[in-house]
Amino acid sequence: MSPGSVVDIVIEPQGWHFEAQCGLSLVESARAAGIVLPTSCRNGTCRACLCRVLRGRVRHLIEWPGLSAEEKREGCILPCVATPETALHIEAPKAFRAPEPPPPST
Numbered sequence: 001m002s003p004g005s006v007v008d009i010v011i012e013p014q015g016w017h018f019e020a021q022c023g024l025s026l027v028e029s030a031r032a033a034g035i036v037l038p039t040s041c042r043n044g045t046c047r048a049c050l051c052r053v054l055r056g057r058v059r060h061l062i063e064w065p066g067l068s069a070e071e072k073r074e075g076c077i078l079p080c081v082a083t084p085e086t087a088l089h090i091e092a093p094k095a096f097r098a099p100e101p102p103p104p105s106t
């Protein structure tokens with residue numbers, strides 16, 4: 001998938017969909033769609049964002065994401081530093097909808 005391509009992401013168990021751009025982190029693409037994947041460091045070390053790919057393939061944007069070999073085999077990813085290579089189903093039970101911004105004051 002070339003950078004800039006858009007793929008469909010499904011978040012389980014909520015069943016929410018959003019479009020993600022290849023080359024951008026899943027956290028960034030989700031946020032642009034009004035969905036928050038909980039994060040802390042956003043650089044692939046703290047593991048606060050850890051979730052699992054149920055279907056599809058991602059690429060980590062850093063060489064050494066904070067995942068063990070076993071976690072990688074189980075499909076665990078760090079979406080703050082992972083970008084989709086295909087359409088995905090990810091398991092992220094702590095994801096939530098971003099609150100609506102307040103209406104502009106007049």
Ligand code: FES
Pocket residue numbers: 038039040041042043044045046047048049050078079080081
């Ligand atoms: S937010 Fe820290 S590893 Fe993703």
